[in-house]
Amino acid sequence: TPIMQLTTAYWDSQTFLTANRIGLFEQLAQGALTSVELANKLGLQPRHTDLLLKACVGLGLLQVEQGKFSNSPLSDTYLVPGKNSYMGNAVRYSDNLYSAWGQLETALREGHPTMPPADYLGKDKEKTRHFVYGMHNRALGIGAALCHLVDLTGRRQLLDIGGGPGTYSGMFTQRYPDLRSRVLDLPEVVAIAKEILASMGAADRVELVPGDYKHTPFPQNNDVVLISGVFHRESEATCRALIAHGNPQAALYARI
Structure with a gap:
């Protein structure tokens, strides 16, 4: 039902954010691998890795053939570093905000951000880098239209x-x-x-x-x-x- 879809929507988000964070799509850009091979390369537990990969298949992020997983066209286009269409840094910025959204009630009651903007505007170097490069990834697409208009x-x-x-x-x-x-x-x-x-x-x-x-x-x-x-x-x-x-x-x- 729509209610349960809303209730569990964060399961999909966290599956995707985690896959991006651990470098899954970058690794698979080098070639299809089994879940055991991926677990070894990324330093993960094989059984849990297999479950994550199957969830990514269900989300349309990966495809599987004869036990080997590879990036879907969607992931290959937007989630592989080095491509002009790469959106991985923007995804990492959203990933950094994940815990802040979990404190939405606190923000409503106290009237201030649960993650200070300063964190991604210079105070935290890693978060700042993800933010600036994420904005760059987004701006490349928007800028093409803006320059034309x-x-x-x-x-x-x-x-x-x-x-x-x-x-x-x-x-x-x-x-x-x-x-x-x-x-x-x-x-x-x-x-x-x-x-x-x-x-x-x-x-x-x-x-x-x-x-x-x-x-x-x-x-x-x-x-x-x-x-x-x-x-x-x-x-x-x-x-x-x-x-x-x-x-x-x-x-x-x-x-x-």
């Missing part, structure tokens, strides 16, 4: 406020060779963005500005300002202040 012909300077991995800036400057961008975000975040932009071949076109967009003065002389993935986590007052503060100075042809 937003025409920046003739624009010279983009300011990317709270730009995280810098993916959108990298993609826009690749599409428009005369465009340069500046990404403003927290120091720990832009340190990882530096790696990402280098991998995109955009490091010479995108400047990284460490700072907090609530307090750091914005770089001037922009004719485009991008604010993405920010408003949903801020108050209305903060959002209005960011728009007012980030309004491009080239008034005649400005765009935000």
Whole structure:
């Protein structure tokens, strides 16, 4: 029934999150294996590994033939590191939030996050890395559509406020060779963005500005300002202040 499906939905989620966390899909990208072979390679218990693999088959994440397991087309496309469509880091970010969702009642009663945002914005290096790379994985798909929809012909300077991995800036400057961008975000975040932009071949076109967009003065002389993935986590007052503060100075042809 729908009620029981909702009640046990986290069983599916935890099966998937665990499979991703232990490197199952990356291992199977090298070739099909039996459950015993996988258990040995990943340092797991054979019987429990077999149960996990069969559950992944049921979820459409794996396929099995003559006792050997392999990635399904879905997993092969989105869960194997190194592919442009890789979403594994975004999955790891959701995995890091799993325990926080288990404390939803506490958040409702006390009125504050059960996992402080600082944990994935610099305080915890591993969680921060998963978060920034996860946002990059997502932004690659969104950015392809964004660059097609937003025409920046003739624009010279983009300011990317709270730009995280810098993916959108990298993609826009690749599409428009005369465009340069500046990404403003927290120091720990832009340190990882530096790696990402280098991998995109955009490091010479995108400047990284460490700072907090609530307090750091914005770089001037922009004719485009991008604010993405920010408003949903801020108050209305903060959002209005960011728009007012980030309004491009080239008034005649400005765009935000």
